[in-house]
Amino acid sequence: MTAERVQGGGRRRAYDPARRERIARAAIAVIAKHGVADLTHRKVAAEAGVPLGSTTYHFATLDDLLELALLRATQDNVAQVERWAAGLGGYPDIPSALADLVLESVTTQRDETIVGYALYTAALHRPSLRSASEAWDAELTRIFVGCTDETTGQLIAVAVCGLLVQLSLSESVPSREWLRSLFAKALAS
């Protein structure tokens, strides 16, 4: 048929990339504040300070927005852990370093952490989010393995994941010493 026009290159039009990113950031804030289930165009528009139509203009569907928001949240987290690993050079006490990483994740990086774990739950029923969450797991495991060895790194990766999941819920912050002793145990071979 002639009705369907397929023209132009394969490149997706970028529209206003800055605004698109700003909306994604606003979505992270909304998810951290209200949860994935309460992510709506209206809340995101209000948070980002853009008109309602702008959110649907830059993201064809709400799932598209969710996808980018969660991708950004996990990328931030990976960047945070990579900075941490880079600073590890003259830091022979890995258990203490891991304790600090966890503490940072549940304090200054709390929003990104919460949104990251919201990803797991959401991805369970949304295939489009799978690749982002699997990539996140893989990246973190890769970094921890790089600091230690294959098995230890994997153990640390799941332990950190479990800790962050549980600590996200808690109002209180665990003691550095307790965290350190836990990781010391994991590294004691």
Added chain:
Amino acid sequence: MTAERVQGGGRRRAYDPARRERIARAAIAVIAKHGVADLTHRKVAAEAGVPLGSTTYHFATLDDLLELALLRATQDNVAQVERWAAGLGGYPDIPSALADLVLESVTTQRDETIVGYALYTAALHRPSLRSASEAWDAELTRIFVGCTDETTGQLIAVAVCGLLVQLSLSESVPSREWLRSLFAKALAS
């Protein structure tokens, strides 16, 4: 409000004392299938084979239903882990036993596991779910500590949590050997 209302229930079934529990079980199935965000009265009613009004009669709000569903899911999980611990007596190889526990959780107990972790995410924004999720954490930690020692038990608890969160997402099941080596590492002191 009153005028023009000619309605009211016919009656199909007789008094059914188990109905409340049945609805809660149906909610677990719905959450496992569709996620917390898609838990609706309609889906639960269809799953439980009860009329729509029945779900709102027995649970004044959807949060009330969520609360019982998640309580039951975590209680089931704790019972499973307690059976596992009880069977541990003549089982000197704890790493292998833990590997089996994890494998069981992501296969035959998959629904309860998925719903349990959906709890964490949901509890983040619903204070009424906090106590159930915290109780779950505490119970599992208690059991694992009982099998080993204080620090090791806590490490295993967070590692199991992290593993299950990550494995829930995966279509594939990890090898028993890989899981065993991970736990062997955690127990190697």
Added chain:
Amino acid sequence: MTAERVQGGGRRRAYDPARRERIARAAIAVIAKHGVADLTHRKVAAEAGVPLGSTTYHFATLDDLLELALLRATQDNVAQVERWAAGLGGYPDIPSALADLVLESVTTQRDETIVGYALYTAALHRPSLRSASEAWDAELTRIFVGCTDETTGQLIAVAVCGLLVQLSLSESVPSREWLRSLFAKALAS
């Protein structure tokens, strides 16, 4: 929340700036016909000839709609009384004029009158309607005081109010002569 939703509006009509007012007018008609208690989005939408979603788009809550409807009804009534007062110039017989005003209110202006008094009852339990009802009282009193004197005007205001409340209920219309004699009494000082 997002998954499985494939919905969204087709679009029938173009931008209609008068729609908000039209919905408010339809609400007045519905209240006159069914009472405040039976004011529903559905009835208003049917009366106004707009889709259901349009009523909730233009009025976030039913109370918002009620507020504008009652404001318009009382404004109409004040305008009616003001026209009446303006035509009073060469009309030395105020009792007869008042009788005509009351008769007009329960015949050609019956809807607005009924809706106005529905306001009082509704305002009793809805603070957002208070200002409109108090403004109405004050306006009418002001006009009647302007035609007579302070005390007489106030007496007429409450007598007219009481009459209209009682006559709204009645199927029959009182005689002009009876009304005239009542007001003659009030003005006989």
Added chain:
Amino acid sequence: MTAERVQGGGRRRAYDPARRERIARAAIAVIAKHGVADLTHRKVAAEAGVPLGSTTYHFATLDDLLELALLRATQDNVAQVERWAAGLGGYPDIPSALADLVLESVTTQRDETIVGYALYTAALHRPSLRSASEAWDAELTRIFVGCTDETTGQLIAVAVCGLLVQLSLSESVPSREWLRSLFAKALAS
């Protein structure tokens, strides 16, 4: 047909008359507090301290309950005004006496007054309430006419009605002096 049994006398079964009255009183309280539109079996049952089923057992429909509640409210009001008229004997100052009546109606008798006027609005769209509201009007007019004369009594009746309608809304209570002067004007012939 034989299926329809019409047995027993014409007398309606009384069940438990005390409870029936208690429920009607509770309904008055609910209407005063929430308005006619929010009169529900549940609220009445809670207010009366009886089980939910009791309200539907004693009143076949909600409209039946509304009917008795409003009848009682207006009967109370008529009784109040009759006591007032009876005490008028050695009370030559009728304007002051009327002021006191109005003040009592909006203070100690406030609930019954509010419910009485809710009657007007409700009766507008519910034929079953018409007779009670018309009887109320007639009774009050009869009493006021008995204290004065035909026309004056009718004027007072509508003025009192208008005053109470307007004062029900107001948080503040008018001064006795202002009320007295208003009635003095009405009686000054």
Added chain:
DNA sequence: GATGAATGAGAATTCATTCAT
């Protein structure tokens, strides 16, 4: 006689999405 579990009808409201402007 009395109770309350059960049910279906319908209420308000929210919101993703479309599309005229």
Added chain:
DNA sequence: TATGAATGAATTCTCATTCAT
């Protein structure tokens, strides 16, 4: 290109009423 008015599908929740117990 960008906006927001418009729409309809679906949601939670309420509640009069019925009827088994």
